[in-house]
Amino acid sequence: MMNHNHCSGTLFQNSKQKFLAFFLTIYQICVNNFYSNRIWLRYWWSRFLMILDPLNPMMDYFPREKSLIQHQKFLKHYNNVDKQFKFSRSKFFNSLCHTFKHDALIPFSLILIQDCFLKSLRSIMIGWIIRNLLSESSSSIDRIWIISALCSSSLLLILMHHLSMFLLFRLSIRAKIIWSTMIYNKCLVIASNSEYRMDRTKIFDLLTNQTRRFDEFFLLFNYLIVVPIQTIIILIISFDYLGPISFIILTIIALITYANAFYSQKLSILRNKSMLFTRKRLQLFNEIIRNLSLIRTYSIENRFLNRLFLLRRIEIQKLHRPLMNRCVMLSLSFISSRLILYVSILISIYLFDCGGKFTIETIMVSIELFEKLRHSLIWSFPQAISSLIDMQLVCKNIDRFLSEPEHRSNVLTNVISNEKSVSVQRLQLPNCSDPSKSICLQIKPNQILWIIGSIGSGKTAFLKTLLSELSTSIEFDRIEINGSIAYASQNFHSINGTIRDNIVFTREFNQDLYRNVLKMSSLDYDLKELPMNDQTIIDDGGSNLSGGQKARINLARALYSDADILLLDDIFSSIDSETANRINRECLHSVSSRDKIFLSSIIEPKQFASNSSNVFQDNFDFLRNGSFGFGSIYLVLFTSIVSQISSIVCDHWLTRFDSMYGTDQQERFMQIYTAIILTSLMFAILRSKTFYLLCHQSSEIFHNKMSRLLFQSTQSNRIPFGILLSQFSKDIGILDENLPSILFELNLSIGQVSTVIIIIMVFLNRFMALTTLIYIVLMVLILCCFIRTFQKIRLIELKARDAIYAHLNSSIDGLISLRVYKVEENFRQKFNSLLDCHTVALFLQNSFARFLCFAIDLLSVIYITFILSLLQVSLLELKEKKLLVSCLPWIFNLIGLSQWACKRIVDLDLITNSYRNFSNIQNLSRSQRSNGQLRLMPASQLREDWNLWSKWFGKSSFINALLRLVPFDGSITFDGIDITNIDLKNLHQKVIIITQNLVLFGGTIRENLNLLGSYDDQQLWEVLEQVCLRSLIESFDSKLDQSIETARLSKGQKQLICLARAILRYRFDAQQTSLVIFDEPTAFVDEKTDEILQKKINQIFLKSTMITIAHRIKTILDCDRILVFEQNRIVEDDSPERLLRNPSSYFSRLHQQNHTLR
Helix, strand or coil: CCCCCCCCCCCCCCHHHHHHHHHHHHHHHHHHHHHHCCCHHHCHHHHHHHHCCCCCCHHHHCHHHCHHHHHHHHHHHHHCHHHCCCCCCCHHHHHHHHHHCCCCHHHHHHHHHHHHHHHHHHHHHHHHHHHHHHCCCCCHHHHHHHHHHHHHHHHHHHHHHHHHHHHHHHHHHHHHHHHHHHHHHHHHHECCCCHHHHCCHHHHHHHCCCCHHHHHHHHHCCHHHHHHHHHHHHHHHHHHHHCCHHHHHHHHHHHHHHHHHHHHHHHHHHHHHHHHHHHHHHHHHHHHHHCHHHHHHCCCHHHHHHHHHHHHHHHHHHHHHHHHHHHHHHHHHHHHHHHHHHHHHHHHHHCCCCHHHCCHHHHHHHHHHHHHHHHHHHHHHHHHHHHHHHHHHHHHHHHHHHCCCECCCCCEECCCCCCCEEEEEEEECCCCCCHHHCEEEEECCCEEEEEECCCCCCHHHHHHHHCCCCCCCCECCEEEEECCEEEECCCCCCCCCEHHHHHHCCCCCCHHHHHHHHHHCCCHHHHHHCCCHHHCECCHHHCCCCHHHHHHHHHHHHHHCCCCEEEEECHHHHCCHHHHHHHHHHHHHHHHHCCCEEEEEECCHHHCCCCCCCHHHHHHHHHHCCCCHHHCHHHHHHHHHHHHHHHHHHHHHHCCHHHHCCCCCHHHHHHHHHHHHHHHHHHHHHHHHHHHHHHHHHHHHHHHHHHHHHHHCCCHHHCCHHHHHHHHHHHHHHHHHHHHHHHHHHHHHHHHHHHHHHHHHHHCCHHHHHHHHHHHHHHHHHHHHHHHHHHHHHHHHHHHHHHHHHHHHHHHHCHHHHHHCCCHHHHHHHHHHHHHHHHHHHHHHHHHHHHHHHHHHHHHHHHHHHHHHHHHHCCCCHHHHHHHHHHHHHHHHHHHHHHHHHHHHHHHHHHHHHHHCCHHHHCCCCCCCCCCCCCECCCCCCCECCCCCCCCCCHHHHHHHHCCCCCCCCCCEECCEEHHHCCHHHHHHCEEEECCCCCCCCCEHHHHHCCCCCCCHHHHHHHHHHCCCHHHHHCCCCHHHCEHHHHCCCHHHHHHHHHHHHHHHHHHCCCCCCEEEEECCCCCCCHHHHHHHHHHHHHHCCCCEEEEECCCHHHHCCCCCEEEEECCEEEEEECHHHHHHCCCCHHHHHHHHHHHHC
């Protein structure tokens, strides 16, 4: 089993990566010791050496991010939140604010200084540079001082910006840690009747999709306070340049801001409404993937796929509108400064006749100031409001989850500490209304209690009542249990690990006890046959184990716990009589030799007395699938290019304003200016709409393609269910929301950076072009060097994340076992350990991304310094100076734009990981074949001749091969035709199967019986009569329309519904069925019902070939031919009469043992 306590790996393999690690470590330790007031120079060298050491746990270098510490810190405020100031109606949100209110002060101060003072000061100094450039009498010394001040302020700006972003990201990580631990801890104590317990997709949605709101909120919440202060400062500066017109401009910006804020609130509400359809899609996906084998055998994949695709289409439609409109808002915000300036010039000319104020310096400084105000008021502030609303809605969701009822035990335990006993007084099961039939019993040590009854009689309900795990209300006077309890359920529960891990179940390993347990559960010989003995990894849900092996591992876990009281819930139904008899003797001996109590429910007492790839290529492949119609990728490129060119033309055209104002050319200037503004506006909106349409078309097609591949593959059970649910929830959500936003922002940033660079290289002198070329090469080298290390860390983060989801899914599956064995704390510690590993990987991943942004910004500052220095020695003509002046604000914006573009490339690589995650589904169609032969002759004669092709080959595996549900080598012929040459749908139409796994879908009884939708009520009632269920269904209030969830069916009754479904298809379908396969069809029904059903099965399926898998010898005595499997091999093949006449035959011995037990 993988050791999760040591999260580090060989992350840094070469000198380039160690160079990055060196600076990253210094950066991190500076921040850590900044909080703890230590002198970091004393410790940096030792920490740097240790962080490169793969033998040390990396979590030791992030002590403040440990999940246990953050959880305890949060709980102090969560438990006392009623006594503190309330920021919101959400208890979780209030507690979160109080937990981090002191940690948020430093990043808030840094953002306040940089946005309100440094950026405004830089805009003023840009005006001074422009004035000096255009003035013939300007002093070069003054110019040098201004350039030095500009570069120094830019350097200080990037230092403060990246430090503040780094600290805010730490807060986001800590909030996610708290969120995850609170969800998992609640899962361990949640009540059995909770809606979240019944539908785990809601829990996965909380842990996956809704955590994405944290990054947005923590990066933006400061702007709710900073933006108003920044607005006042910019208004004061603009008043000095524009006079009273600045108030008109501010009014326009305020109106746009209010409209954006109002619209953002509405869009957030719409986006949260789309989450309802996301949950419905995940719920349907959950049902399909768990019941995929039955869906395939009924050839109704398309019906379920169409339902899934319809929900996906509705989800995309609900999601498309808010996201596309948000994208339009982003596009408009990029040209809003030009729109505002256009309105200002229009008002100043035609209303106030003061257009002379708009000199080149005034225009460029105004553009720079309005650009800052535009980003803050039109983008950051509405986004901050939207993220605040989203965060509160998300916190209300977790408040609702945390307020769900918890598991409460009504059973008195360990009242008498020195005596082991079970006492029940007047217990009345749900379906029993007669008080005289209530249960009263007293069990003492060394006693065995067999609970016998027909299907639906309440055997499992009684055992779950003893465990306080029954979802319905039970009436009783008193239940008292003295002693520790072990429980083995009907359903197999596995943790992620080996067979030994699942038996030991987090307890201390005892070699002698372990060997005895393997012997008592008859697992010792099975383990010898497995390739890695007890170190064999169990697949998700135990798909690589037989039904009998799963049941015996459940039993071994209960025996290994060495508990005083053993509760076994019909675990022998999937075990053959010889093995069951042996286990029974061993268990009886264990009970009689030690002071133990043994309770078991049975039906029949006579049975006993990396994925590295090219990020741009991956995204192009993803988008190309959805490129059609108005969402064509070529239309997106065209609108992006035209939109960017129009913005540059607009700024350059404004430099002619001072020479045309007051002349005959003024009207012509304004006409062309208006046309440019309208073109920019039109193409900005078109770019947004076409781009998001392209992304959502691609996402929908990709989801449908992956779903179809998964449902059609024969190897889908190899992917753990928790990982599949994570992929179709979180990864699809990322492709829906994050990927379009990242791609669009990358489109905007690369367009702006490329335009400035092209202008400098083409239209200015060759020295500036050479400097720009060097800048581009260095930027690409830094990015390429960084990406290699980042991809390795990204793979570690992905594996750590999958481990968390798999552990959560396993814990929910076996929640009863966790409580019975009292190992919740062990599982909680393991979850914290897995979460710490993921925190380290996530922290490193984002720290590397922040380091890249800092390096690119630093390179941009150096580049701008060289460009401005060349202005001192270059002799530029007036036309070149005006062109340079028009680009000067853009040149300084390279400091933010270049790193923003590179950061978006890294984010794109990270988010594209969600696309790459589906490679496990894309590769499923590649069958894993092994050696051997399997051949089945015509079904009318059923002759077999095969060799073992797999160590896992058994009875159920043989049936799966017949149906082509698993890959195999060799050949199987059906009525003389190789089944590989038969269309899979046609093959399944000729075969009916009832598996040992009970397959029921959410919905009504009618919907579960009538999967094909082609039967009337008369046919349904007729079949229900044949399987002895008519009286039960008629007793329900809604009859056939009764919900499966509210019907409270026992396992045996559910099995009869599955049998009724098969009879319906056989009797009333137009297709002629040639083969009927029964895999333990009556394993969970009582003997009397079994005899009735066997007679009816033989009558109904008389004209078809039947293959029956069974452990009950009586079930198969009337067969024409019997195959006996022993240790994955065929040991006997003959008619039952001949096998019974041979006393030495294996079948004869099995029959004799079964007959003796009668």
